[in-house]
Amino acid sequence: MTLDELPTPCLVLDLGVLKRNLAAMQAAVARHPSLVLRPHLKTAKSRDVARLASPDFGPVTVSTLAEARYFAEGGWRDQIYAVGITPQKLDAVAAIDAEVKLITDDLDVARAIAAHSAPLHALIEVDVGEGRGGIPPDSPLLGEIAAVLGTRLAGVLSHSGHSYNGRSTEDMAEVAEAERAGITAAAARLRASGHAVPIVSLGSSPTALHARRMDGVTEVRAGVYMFGDLFQAQLGTHGIEDIAVTVLASVIGRSPVRNTLLLDSGALALSKDRSTQAAPKDWGFGRVLDAAGVPLPGEAFIARAYQEHGEVQAAAPLPMLPIGARLRVAPNHTCLTAAAHDRYHVVDGGAEVIAVWDRVNGW
Amino acid sequence: MTLDELPTPCLVLDLGVLKRNLAAMQAAVARHPSLVLRPHLKTAKSRDVARLASPDFGPVTVSTLAEARYFAEGGWRDQIYAVGITPQKLDAVAAIDAEVKLITDDLDVARAIAAHSAPLHALIEVDVGEGRGGIPPDSPLLGEIAAVLGTRLAGVLSHSGHSYNGRSTEDMAEVAEAERAGITAAAARLRASGHAVPIVSLGSSPTALHARRMDGVTEVRAGVYMFGDLFQAQLGTHGIEDIAVTVLASVIGRSPVRNTLLLDSGALALSKDRSTQAAPKDWGFGRVLDAAGVPLPGEAFIARAYQEHGEVQAAAPLPMLPIGARLRVAPNHTCLTAAAHDRYHVVDGGAEVIAVWDRVNGW
The missing domain is CATH 3.20.20.10 (Alanine racemase)
Structure with missing residues (x-):
């Protein structure tokens, strides 16, 4: 199975990035x-x-x-x-x-x-x-x-x-x-x-x-x-490319007039954490990447989060993707975003889902 | 079973309030x-x-x-x-x-x-x-x-x-x-x-x-x-006494010097929704009530929300309750708070849990 076949929204974990982050901490402690x-x-x-x-x-x-x-x-x-x-x-x-x-x-x-x-x-x-x-x-x-x-x-x-x-x-x-x-x-x-x-x-x-x-x-x-996140990247805990967890989303709306895209990942899929509000770069409710993990132009971000809708805004013209196109959202605070999901879809750099890992939520 | 015996944090639903809210909407539509x-x-x-x-x-x-x-x-x-x-x-x-x-x-x-x-x-x-x-x-x-x-x-x-x-x-x-x-x-x-x-x-x-x-x-x-919530109460959707869902929490810390209580309901149990920030009365991450649902003095509210900790602040001296004492938190946005939990503990005005109802989270 590939990322294109997964129902959205769902959580994606990149194994290579995870391993790199683990190694960095092990080296720091050593x-x-x-x-x-x-x-x-x-x-x-x-x-x-x-x-x-x-x-x-x-x-x-x-x-x-x-x-x-x-x-x-x-x-x-x-x-x-x-x-x-x-x-x-x-x-x-x-x-x-x-x-x-x-x-x-x-x-x-x-x-x-x-x-x-x-x-x-x-x-x-x-x-x-x-x-x-x-x-x-x-x-x-x-x-x-x-x-x-x-x-x-x-x-x-x-x-x-x-x-x-x-x-x-x-x-x-x-x-x-x-x-x-x-x-x-x-x-x-x-x-x-x-x-x-x-x-x-x-x-x-x-x-x-x-x-x-x-x-x-x-x-x-x-x-x-x-896992890292947009807030930790700004603290210097890791680089912006070291965020291991993203939310896979589908485009469900688009407005060339407003230069917005609407995604099926809203407040429940992303959390309403706004920790980057206090950071040098405010990413709203998350940074928007393409399906391969490459940032969209204009520092695209989730500007508004409704229960199941996330509205993408950007400082440059957004690609008016077809409805159903896949994007990924990097989280402000990975602990909270991950807790909205019951499993990880694990990839290793590419689009192939190599494993599904469960999570223990609740108390 | 009573609310005192439930593991915390957990979600409490008051049946009487729910029925009242349903009747109000049915009357409005009729x-x-x-x-x-x-x-x-x-x-x-x-x-x-x-x-x-x-x-x-x-x-x-x-x-x-x-x-x-x-x-x-x-x-x-x-x-x-x-x-x-x-x-x-x-x-x-x-x-x-x-x-x-x-x-x-x-x-x-x-x-x-x-x-x-x-x-x-x-x-x-x-x-x-x-x-x-x-x-x-x-x-x-x-x-x-x-x-x-x-x-x-x-x-x-x-x-x-x-x-x-x-x-x-x-x-x-x-x-x-x-x-x-x-x-x-x-x-x-x-x-x-x-x-x-x-x-x-x-x-x-x-x-x-x-x-x-x-x-x-x-x-x-x-x-x-x-269910209602602190935001809807300020829109006039219902009264402040018509919030049917609360999070039951335990006191896990207290500071007379800072006039704070620490609860075991943090960002994951309450959500990080801050919708009342834009309302006349900002309740932080939720309004704090006693175990019977009566507001604590000084408009007590959750001022800081960590993953599993919620810090209560108030404009009047807070009761320095023993560790383990029960409180309840009324939510800013009940859709998001409820989604953090997999079930409701149903009461009808009192402390007795008369039913446990499940929820369907996720996608």
């Missing part, structure tokens, strides 16, 4: 002696992708319990569920056939973890500047939670999502160093109080790639680097 | 003699909801071929697939065990429909001011497409999505009248050329509710009225 990459599978949500990103069933990160179960069944037994846990979810975690390490920044939750009949383990979530979850490295709570967890303390964990505010590799390196300093300070404080802190985990794709030092850090988490 | 309501099932994507909205298996509208198949299997045999068709999709349409009427604004597509071995029928899409798909009522193409379709012409169809730019019932009534005038002019032109035009179809929830006249129109399509 710069730091004894640093372990713990791929975040929230972007791919696919065992087939995980087999490439973590071929030896090494440590992985998940963002939902549905992912935890799915990857446990696939053989990945060393997981961190990197979203703050609630006491109500502990039984569901305990039922998973894997070591699903939890994260918390709360004393009551730590008590529930410590008291649970299953041998659950947790990392303390540390805020290194993002201001989302976690406690500051110098908070008295750090030691209190560690004391409650006791031997169930698995380590400390931070996330540097605020690296997304940066715009250069220099910015990324600075955020990475601030994160490293924060998380290793937290680990040092705990160790000084007599706690074992086996895991010191930090991450985000840009900081993983651009960090200058990783001493004191045991592992790095990153996910979006596998 | 003002116009012989006008038929053809509910659009793109919002609900559920046979259980369709049984209430179209109990006699009457005419319905769908937005994907997945919906067309699913509702055909459920017994709804009179469908309009209200997204411009491509020649490549005709075989898939023909394979569905229902009369799935198509729409087109293209001469080549009309030829493909007319030449297809299955007895396919199509409506001509007419642009009444939205500027998305369709041809103007006075375009010469109208007669040319009708001539090509011949006896396969099922009628004319328009969509008044630009009613969403209005902000008062007066605005809606004006858009409705412009739509009515445009679509009936198109029908009159075709009839004057000797074509039968059995269906004259228009729609959008706000115009269906607020239109003053419907003479010359045979049917009205509307979908989002069933």
Whole structure:
């Protein structure tokens, strides 16, 4: 089967680009002696992708319990569920056939973890500047939670999502160093109080790639680097040609007067993520490419997204393609766009679909 | 089972509110003699909801071929697939065990429909001011497409999505009248050329509710009225208390210093739709309610949406609830939020889950 025969809209994954992105991250991590990459599978949500990103069933990160179960069944037994846990979810975690390490920044939750009949383990979530979850490295709570967890303390964990505010590799390196300093300070404080802190985990794709030092850090988490997107390309995580995932769409309308094309990929197929709105180049709801992946003229982009319609606009005359012609849309934010689909149609540079890979959506 | 026992995030549908919204639309349509309501099932994507909205298996509208198949299997045999068709999709349409009427604004597509071995029928899409798909009522193409379709012409169809730019019932009534005038002019032109035009179809929830006249129109399509949302409430489609669908979430973090709560419902559970950004009251990524559906103080809303985290902010001190406490989030755009979930947990005013209804997502 070829891309021309697939029903649209659907998701296309280019295997060659994926492998190149995986190799780039592996090389970046290998710069730091004894640093372990713990791929975040929230972007791919696919065992087939995980087999490439973590071929030896090494440590992985998940963002939902549905992912935890799915990857446990696939053989990945060393997981961190990197979203703050609630006491109500502990039984569901305990039922998973894997070591699903939890994260918390709360004393009551730590008590529930410590008291649970299953041998659950947790990392303390540390805020290194993002201001989302976690406690500051110098908070008295750090030691209190560690004391409650006791031997169930698995380590400390931070996330540097605020690296997304940066715009250069220099910015990324600075955020990475601030994160490293924060998380290793937290680990040092705990160790000084007599706690074992086996895991010191930090991450985000840009900081993983651009960090200058990783001493004191045991592992790095990153996910979006596998596929890339229009936003990450502008952060310097990868080049514009390194976006592995696109949405295949059909032309369903055209207006020479307005210089627009209408595609059958709208808000549900693309997501309504507008992250490039804050980037140097705003791509609307996605950049429009031809069926072979070559950009349409005039920086063509999806300017308006209705539930099932996407309107293409451009700064140059658009080709008035026949209804049914195929185009592809590169996503602003690949995690969200991929989550709108239940499978990948895998190609390797050409139009032949060499595999269909499933995804685990939902919770 | 009660809402307290459900894994979060998940989708909650209040049956009483749904029935009230359905009755309001039925009453609005009944003002116009012989006008038929053809509910659009793109919002609900559920046979259980369709049984209430179209109990006699009457005419319905769908937005994907997945919906067309699913509702055909459920017994709804009179469908309009209200997204411009491509020649490549005709075989898939023909394979569905229902009369799935198509729409087109293209001469080549009309030829493909007319030449297809299955007895396919199509409506001509007419642009009444939205500027998305369709041809103007006075375009010469109208007669040319009708001539090509011949006896396969099922009628004319328009969509008044630009009613969403209005902000008062007066605005809606004006858009409705412009739509009515445009679509009936198109029908009159075709009839004057000797074509039968059995269906004259228009729609959008706000115009269906607020239109003053419907003479010359045979049917009205509307979908989002069933559930409502924060955007439609501000258009006057319904009251703020008439939103039938909410996302049930758990508190996973809290910061008294920043006056924030962190929920386990982020961009994937809520969607990144920001439609209220253009409305008088911007609700961020959703309005935050307590477990019983009562708004939190200070117009609490989801200010930041990460993949799995939603950060609540408010103009008054937020209750620093324990981790695991339940809240609910009312959506900006219910079509997109509901599409992030594969089922509804149905309640009827209280906390008891009286049913679980499935949805048909994807394409």
